[in-house]
Amino acid sequence: MSNYSEKYEAVVGLEVHAQLLTKSKLFCGDDASFGALPNTHVSPIVLAHPGTLPKLNKDAIALAVRMGLACNCEIERKNYFARKHYFYPDLPKGYQLSQHTTPVCIGGFVKIKTTEGERNVQLNRIHMEEDAGKSMHDQDDVYSVVDYNRAGVPLIEIVSEPDLHSGDEAAAYLTEVRKLVRTLNVCDGNMEEGSLRCDANISIRLKGDPKLGTKVEIKNLNSIRFLKKAIDHEVMRMIDMKEKGETILQQTRGFNPDTETTFAIRTKEDADDYRYMADPDLPPFIISEEFIANIRASLPELSEQKKERFMQQYALPAYDAGLLSEDMELAAYFEEAARSSTQYKQIANWLLGPVKSVLNEEGKELATLPLTPAQLVSILQIVEEGKVSHTMAVQKLFPAMLQLNNGSPAEQLAQELNLLQERNEDALQQLIEEVLNSMPQKVTEYKKGKKGLLGLFVGEVMKKSKGKADPKLLNQLVTEKLAN
Structure with missing residues (x-):
C-alpha cells in the first residue's frame, strides 16, 4: 500500500449502523418503512411535542438479541436507554436515545476470510439507538430542508474493537456483517438506501508499538468498495503526515468517491461532549432467560x-x-x-x-x-x-x-428448437461413411498409428449432423468403423 508499510501498522475499528426490520419506529407507532413522501411517517412523539412520552418497541429488542447471539455476544439482562445530547436539525428532541452504559450485546466476534486465511474480528458491543432525520441541502435554493421520516427508526450499532489492519480486512468484515444481518432478517442490508451504514475509526502506529495513535473517524460510508478506498487513502495520508513530522488531528472526515480522497468535517467530539444521562421517561427493561432461549431456538x-x-x-x-x-x-x-x-x-x-x-x-x-x-x-x-x-x-x-x-x-x-441429439445409428453410419470416404489418406494414416486423427473424423461428422450427433455414441461408432 505504501513504501512505509514495513514501518507502520494501520489500526481500524468499524461502527456499522443497521436499520432494524420492524414495522414501526423504536419509541412510537410511526411507520418505519423506506421511500414515503417526506415527513409523512411522523407524529408528535417523533417531532418532540411537549408532553409526549416514548414507548419501547419489543420487536427491536428481539432483533438486536438475534444479531448478538449470531455474533457470539453475551446478552445484557438489565438494560436502559440514555439521552445523548447534540443539537442539530435532524434531531427534533435535541438528543438521541441510545444505549450508552448498558449495550444489549457485549463482546463477541465475526469470522472473516481474506487471502491470508480465516480469523475472528473481535466486537466491543452491539447496542440499540434511534436514527436521526435526514438534512438535505440541494432541494431548495435558499433553505436546507429536513425529512423526519427516518427519525426514530430503530438501529443497532455494531462496534468492533480496533482489530482490523487494512482496507481489505475491513471490506471482508463489512461483507460478512451485511451477509449476517440479511440471513438473520435483522436488516435488509441496503447500503444505497442507507439502511446499512458504516463509520471507520482509523489510526496508525509503528509496528510493535502497543499504544494506539491519534484516531480519525470517516463517516457514512455507504458501499463496501468506498470503505476500502477510504481506509487505504486515509492510512496513506496519515503515514505521509507522520513522515513529514506533522501532527495528526483527531477529526471527523468524509470521503469523496469522485476523487477517492477524504476531507475534514470537524474536530471530533469526545463522549463527555454528549452529556449522557439515563432517560427518565423510559424505565429500564429486563431481558429474561426465556426470551433469549426462544430467540436462540429460532435462529x-x-x-x-x-x-x-x-x-x-x-x-x-x-x-x-x-x-x-x-x-x-x-x-x-x-x-x-x-x-x-x-x-x-x-x-x-x-x-x-x-x-x-x-x-x-x-x-x-x-x-x-x-x-x-x-x-x-x-x-x-x-x-x-x-x-x-x-x-x-x-x-x-x-x-x-x-x-x-x-x-x-x-x-x-x-x-x-430441433436440438435433440441424433442417436439414429443408421443415419450416423451413413454420415461417418461419407466423411471417411472423403478423407482416404487420413484414414490410412490413422490405421498406421496416428490415432489423434480420431478427433478430426468425429468433428467432421459432427459438422455434417449440424451439431446434433450424440458425441459419446459418435466416438464409439467412428472408432468401430475405423477398426474394420
Missing part, C-alpha cells in the same frame, strides 16, 4: 453451518458449498432443485456457472430468473440421458428457456 442456519451441511449431505466440494451457502437465495434454489434430482454437483455447476453469469451480465437477482428449479433439473436430465449435449444445453437451450419464460420442461423445448 436460522448460518452460512458456515450451511456450508458444512452441503458438504456432508450433498457431497459437494468445499469451494462449491462455500459459494452456495454465502448466498441465501442461491442456497435455497439449490436445495429446491436437489429435492428432485441427485445430480448435486451438476446442479451446483449450473448455478455457479451459466445461471450466475446471466445474473451478473444483466445485474439481476436470482428471484427474477424466469427458470424454476424444476426446469433446471429438466435440463440436467436430458443432458444426462444424452438427448442434448452439455454445450448445446448451455449455448442454445438455456437462453431459449429464459427468453420464452413459459415454464416448459427442457425436452419439449429442445424438440421444438
Whole structure:
C-alpha cells in the first residue's frame, strides 16, 4: 500500500449502523418503512411535542438479541436507554436515545476470510439507538430542508474493537456483517438506501508499538468498495503526515468517491461532549432467560453451518458449498432443485456457472430468473440421458428457456428448437461413411498409428449432423468403423 508499510501498522475499528426490520419506529407507532413522501411517517412523539412520552418497541429488542447471539455476544439482562445530547436539525428532541452504559450485546466476534486465511474480528458491543432525520441541502435554493421520516427508526450499532489492519480486512468484515444481518432478517442490508451504514475509526502506529495513535473517524460510508478506498487513502495520508513530522488531528472526515480522497468535517467530539444521562421517561427493561432461549431456538442456519451441511449431505466440494451457502437465495434454489434430482454437483455447476453469469451480465437477482428449479433439473436430465449435449444445453437451450419464460420442461423445448441429439445409428453410419470416404489418406494414416486423427473424423461428422450427433455414441461408432 505504501513504501512505509514495513514501518507502520494501520489500526481500524468499524461502527456499522443497521436499520432494524420492524414495522414501526423504536419509541412510537410511526411507520418505519423506506421511500414515503417526506415527513409523512411522523407524529408528535417523533417531532418532540411537549408532553409526549416514548414507548419501547419489543420487536427491536428481539432483533438486536438475534444479531448478538449470531455474533457470539453475551446478552445484557438489565438494560436502559440514555439521552445523548447534540443539537442539530435532524434531531427534533435535541438528543438521541441510545444505549450508552448498558449495550444489549457485549463482546463477541465475526469470522472473516481474506487471502491470508480465516480469523475472528473481535466486537466491543452491539447496542440499540434511534436514527436521526435526514438534512438535505440541494432541494431548495435558499433553505436546507429536513425529512423526519427516518427519525426514530430503530438501529443497532455494531462496534468492533480496533482489530482490523487494512482496507481489505475491513471490506471482508463489512461483507460478512451485511451477509449476517440479511440471513438473520435483522436488516435488509441496503447500503444505497442507507439502511446499512458504516463509520471507520482509523489510526496508525509503528509496528510493535502497543499504544494506539491519534484516531480519525470517516463517516457514512455507504458501499463496501468506498470503505476500502477510504481506509487505504486515509492510512496513506496519515503515514505521509507522520513522515513529514506533522501532527495528526483527531477529526471527523468524509470521503469523496469522485476523487477517492477524504476531507475534514470537524474536530471530533469526545463522549463527555454528549452529556449522557439515563432517560427518565423510559424505565429500564429486563431481558429474561426465556426470551433469549426462544430467540436462540429460532435462529436460522448460518452460512458456515450451511456450508458444512452441503458438504456432508450433498457431497459437494468445499469451494462449491462455500459459494452456495454465502448466498441465501442461491442456497435455497439449490436445495429446491436437489429435492428432485441427485445430480448435486451438476446442479451446483449450473448455478455457479451459466445461471450466475446471466445474473451478473444483466445485474439481476436470482428471484427474477424466469427458470424454476424444476426446469433446471429438466435440463440436467436430458443432458444426462444424452438427448442434448452439455454445450448445446448451455449455448442454445438455456437462453431459449429464459427468453420464452413459459415454464416448459427442457425436452419439449429442445424438440421444438430441433436440438435433440441424433442417436439414429443408421443415419450416423451413413454420415461417418461419407466423411471417411472423403478423407482416404487420413484414414490410412490413422490405421498406421496416428490415432489423434480420431478427433478430426468425429468433428467432421459432427459438422455434417449440424451439431446434433450424440458425441459419446459418435466416438464409439467412428472408432468401430475405423477398426474394420
